[in-house]
Amino acid sequence: MIQFFEAFGIWLGAFFTFAIFSFLYKDNPVYKIAEQVFVGLSAGYWFVYTIFSIIIPNLYNPITQNFSENWIKIIPAILGVMMLMRLIPKTSWISRFPISLVIGTTSGVLFLRYLKSDVINQMTATMINPFIGGSWVEIIGKLMLVIGTLTGVVYFYFSKKHEGAFGSTARIGIYFLMISFGAAFGYTAMARISLLIGRLQFLLGDWLKIIGP
Amino acid sequence: MRRILICLFLFYSILLFSQEFIFTAKDKPNDDGSAILIEWDASDYEPDKIILERQDTKGNFLEIKKLSDFLGVFEDGNDINAGKTYFYRLSLYDVVGNLISQKSAQITAEAQWFNTEKISLLIMTIILTAAIIYFIYSARSGKELYIRKISGLESMEESVGRATEMGRPILFIPGTLDLDDMQTIAGLTILGKLAQKVAEYNTKLLVPVCRSMVLSTAKEVVEEAYLKAGNPDAYDPDSVFYLTDDQFGYVAGVDGIIVREKPAANFFLGAFYAESLILAETGFASGSIQTAGTAMPSQLPFFVVACDYTLIGEELFAASAYLSKDPHQLGSLKGQDLGKAIFVIVLLIGVILEIFNVHILKDFLSLH
Incomplete structure (x- = not known):
């Protein structure tokens, strides 16, 4: 029985892989079935995951097992119930309070985090002496780092029109950005090819047994 | 013979007591009271084994670390809570396993209100917040704020x-x-x-x-x-x-x-x-x-x-x-722009200082 389900799972995987690949030709009913099954299954999966991996271990178990030490968790529970008030049109305004709380705390917490990681750490990492180091390649690399950071920041300065010397500096900044985007594109394209290889390995190995594991 | 033996004993005792053995326990600064710093220097003794122990709630000393160096600093962050007092003992042993010397120290873990190593972060926060508030009020008062x-x-x-x-x-x-x-x-x-x-x-x-x-x-x-x-x-x-x-x-x-x-x-x-x-x-x-x-x-x-x-x-x-x-959003964007201008200026100064081998600005800004 277990072997049957294993084989059934592999055949199902192969069917859905081809169903998704069929989109390369055009939109068709087989693709639509695969898409709807995927969306429906994942929505159901996340619903169950939320209950068993988030609500039960983080709220239900702590409150029922040791209320005195975990009573504070009642507050997020109430906020969660307030969110559900959206379901009743007359009380839907109540859900604005937890939303405001989330947005407000997020802004406050992230302000400091990004100030630290994206501003101060970035600044200290760029404060280098570009002229010390080994080869001239390293020196050019360090100079690029300093110039790229400075001109990149200038590009994102919104209070001044990009014209004259300021505009030229900003243009150098955008060139740096575009070159880095090109490199990132190539790198990620390679990663996507590895995903395709993974699928082909599944079809040729697990399904057709043409290649070994 | 007896006199010689007494002289030798006295000489050995003086030698032993003249050796310094430093052992201190300090609260770790700039933390939430969850760590203690243990400092030791037993280089005069050159012991074979150094054992650090901490007293548990029943009064027994339990080994927490075998220290390999004759001197150094060890951070004890295992189950340390702010406001509690901890007792430590450092024991030095020779090759045979005899106890050469032992010292103990006690310390109360304390949480600090401010992390002084993050002053640069505070300064940046104050500058940015003040700039954002200023620009929001400017925008509200009708001043036209340009955005490209x-x-x-x-x-x-x-x-x-x-x-x-x-x-x-x-x-x-x-x-x-x-x-x-x-x-x-x-x-x-x-x-x-x-x-x-x-x-x-x-x-x-x-x-x-x-x-x-x-x-x-x-x-x-x-x-x-x-x-x-x-x-x-x-x-x-x-x-x-x-x-x-x-x-x-x-x-x-x-x-x-x-x-x-x-x-x-x-x-x-x-x-x-x-x-x-x-x-x-x-x-x-x-x-x-x-x-x-x-x-x-x-x-x-x-x-x-x-x-x-x-x-x-x-x-x-x-x-x-x-x-x-919207004045709030415009003011916020303008405040951030001021932050970027400061970033560029400070970065330029920092790079120039680094070229001249002066690290004061980089050290000040570095967050630990």
Whole structure:
């Protein structure tokens, strides 16, 4: 029985892989079935995951097992119930309070985090002496780092029109950005090819047994 | 013989007592009271084994560390709580295993209100906050604050007009992260402005989302936009809908919508991961005008390649201020610009100082 389900799972995987690949030709009913099954299954999966991996271990178990030490968790529970008030049109305004709380705390917490990681750490990492180091390649690399950071920041300065010397500096900044985007594109394209290889390995190995594991 | 032996004993005793053995326990500064610093120097003794022990609640000393160096600092962060007193004992043993010397120390762990190693962060926070507040008040008092044109946003009017002419919907994706990400919030702010235009033109808007909190917020934002546009009856609550939390399940659903509904314009504004290229490529294939914006550096290349307009990084956050001209958002953007100007100046000074081998600024800014 277990072997049957294993084989059934592999055949199902192969069917859905081809169903998704069929989109390369055009939109068709087989693709639509695969898409709807995927969306429906994942929505159901996340619903169950939320209950068993988030609500039960983080709220239900702590409150029922040791209320005195975990009573504070009642507050997020109430906020969660307030969110559900959206379901009743007359009380839907109540859900604005937890939303405001989330947005407000997020802004406050992230302000400091990004100030630290994206501003101060970035600044200290760029404060280098570009002229010390080994080869001239390293020196050019360090100079690029300093110039790229400075001109990149200038590009994102919104209070001044990009014209004259300021505009030229900003243009150098955008060139740096575009070159880095090109490199990132190539790198990620390679990663996507590895995903395709993974699928082909599944079809040729697990399904057709043409290649070994 | 007896005299010689007594002299030898005295000499050995004097030698032994003249040797220094330093052992101190100190509260770790700038922390939340969860660590103790143990310092020792037994280099005069050169013992074979150094054992550090801590007294437990029953009064027994339990070994916490065998120290290999004759001197050093050890941080004890195991089960240390602020306000509690801890007793430590350091024992030195010779090769045979005899105890040479032993010292003990006690210390109370304390939590500090301020981490003095993060003063630079405090200074930056104060400067930025003060600048933002100042500019918000300036904008409120009617002072005109200039913001340069953000080219990616020119597409909004064009997209809505095109969708109206073609009788096709507009698709808006606020990213795949929850409300605890600033990009999602920025995306939803732009959604408000877009929905207002959509309401004015009476065009169909589609906003599929993948997070429950984003669903609630997006519904609020779109409904309010229709109210502001003076067309509340045109608001369709089903225009903002949930698909799934799963990243690729969501992408499959959105791709299906793009292929079947054939929206005239797609907006991808928020936080994106691997789904960025799949979404943008499908939208490109269906012939939509596409505007994307994200602060995810790894995903920007795909949007730049596959979309007509791209808001790069901070342009996404500036976009809502540019569109709304709201004093709060304008003031905030201006304050951030001042921060960037300070960044450039401090960075230039820092690089010049580093060239002259002066590290004072870098050391001050470095966060520990």
